[in-house]
Amino acid sequence: MAGDPTDVTPDTDETADVVSADATKRESGTELERSITLLGGLSIGIGTMIGAGIFVFPGLAAGQAGPASMVSFAIGGVIALLVALPTAELATAMPKSGGGYYFISRGMGTAFGAVVGISLWLGLIFASAFYLVGLGEYAVATLAEAGVAIGGGPLYIVIGAAVGVGLTLMSITGTENTAALQNIVVGLLMVLLGGFLSYGLLDSIGIFGAESTPETFAPEGWLPVLTTAALVFTSYLGFAQVATVAGEITDPGRNLPLAMVGSVIIVSLFYILTMFVATSALGREALEAAGEVAIVEVAREFFGVPGAVIILFAGLLATLSSANASILSSSRALFAISRDLIVPPGASRINLKYGTPHVALLLVGGPVVALVFTGQTAILAEVASFLHLIMYGLICVTLLVIRRRDPNWYEPEFTIPGYPLVPIVGALSSFGLILFMDRASQVIGIFVLLGAFGWYYYYARAIRLKQEDSDD
């Protein structure tokens, strides 16, 4: 099975593709329709991100860093923006499914591409598992609110795993129609959260209700602010998912940058506001004690039981949408690397009955469910962030490399402001954030990277991807 050390050139010469607003026209004459609108792109980005930052992290973040945790979210938002801009430029030059993997493999060569592609697939698996554990917590809290007595034991893990199995099977049988549903869910969440946070903001600055007692802003000093930024960065893992559907988005030159940058800015504002409201409404200790469902207690503080119920419902929706979006993105990542023969092409075979990539979805759903059983929210989140940050940093490096080399085919419709500072700072901060992670997460992340490289060395060493060496 190991690749012979002779050159293997996959059938991926896409330089001849003609990209129009509504379709990609291949050299053979076959066209691939683009059907995802700007709103759909924003909804993928926001829908993937918003689940974690608001509904899982506030308790953990406030516990670690106090009110300064809003700075942690702001740091995350700035890094995400610094990476989203280069990603958008690369995506408009290469609007192909596969996102970050695609750019890196074409810009930096097969080895980097393979490591990133494999770790993107696995990183999204860690992220999906993290969202599902969060979903389990929300389901248990909902049951508790409804007065259902819960015995001890890890019920939330069982629920999370069951939902993971359900989502995978639904994706395989093609019965879901999540794109339309996702738009509605995201719209609903924005309205609910917008109303809730506006009220909370007015309350916190003392328009109504008693002015809250100001707490020490950074009770543990500034190092926890950075470690918290590393922890909560998982809340920003959605913008690059927009790039994984770059081949399907309409008018990619305009809609890709808008969807990526727009979704990062929108969720950043939501996160910072959430932390401000949460830490103003409840003290740090109360938030920490409430753990993953801290935001529910904030809602209860403002609106009583109805508020708590609405936010519980919103939390279930948001974590479900994040988990689903990540599972689908992960399967796209697997397709991208199997198309380039970095993993066996069988991994992305399409089921004849349902028209869905059943092998890829099982290769995502299976590990996701297994990881849910660890129940380790923080580690799952950090490993996911670790693997994504490696890719983000390399995306920034890729932009620098490609711009320097300036090949003929590189004609981005969107060029970033602040070159070369933005990608340089983006790369340094992406790699730098990893240093502030928990030791266990770093070790797991490094093992995954080594494993990915090992696979490349064993299986895919002989593969030459076309664009990387064209017109040098």
Add this chain to the structure above:
Amino acid sequence: MTDPRHRVLIPVAVLEGETISEALIESLAGIPVVILGYHVVPEQTAPEQARHQFESKAQAKLDGLEAAFADHGGSVTTQLVFTQSDRKTFERIAVEHSCDALLLLNPLQSLDKVLITVRGDVNVDNIADLVSDVFGPIDATLTLFHVVPGAEVPDHDDPDQLLTSVEDALTDAGIDPARIEREIVDAPSRGQSPLEIIIGAADDHDLVVLGESAPSIRDRILGEPAWNVATQTIDPVLVVRRSVLEDDEDGAAGTGEGEDDNAADEHSEDPTLE
């Protein structure tokens, strides 16, 4: 003055075993057609992924259809598209290839009786023009069919007059008056919706001609009426595009790209895509 021939788009779900029956190919050989081979991909799947696996198979089927049309002397263009939204693709390809009508497929044994539904609010000359273009060369009965929607809907034309004007326009275009029949049905007296009446009448005919309706909220929820007819009858349905229905009589303003002068159209229709 001779009008340019109208072009018909025929979407074929090539990978789902859909095909164009021999009788239909024979009937349509006289007009230029665009065969759109398409495959709908679920959103879990990247269209690129489906193309990777199915392109050669789909292209082979499309080539077969193209050859069948060419055997009957027809002028054919083909296009293969992998899509997540078939409606969007049909619309786009129809515009790109300047098609005036869309044929929704159903099997056809032989084309002897055509049901032509006529609404009160459309451009009669354009319809007659298209119908005579498509069905002029074949020897089939043309039934002009009008459903009176109901008393509460103000219908600016008297139904009889409406059908007479279509009939006149058809005979002017060279259709033998003996081939033309007419039928008017009053919807309220039957207690059925216009759509149900059309679907019922379709059973006695081999092919239905319908006008595309203006998009409304209701259609977005329930689907375009023409599509409902296509799924609920066993007949192929020729859907005349809105641009044709709404054209002004002078033809200049708001005309689709297919209404250019004759020579240009004759040249643009034959090349097949490499």
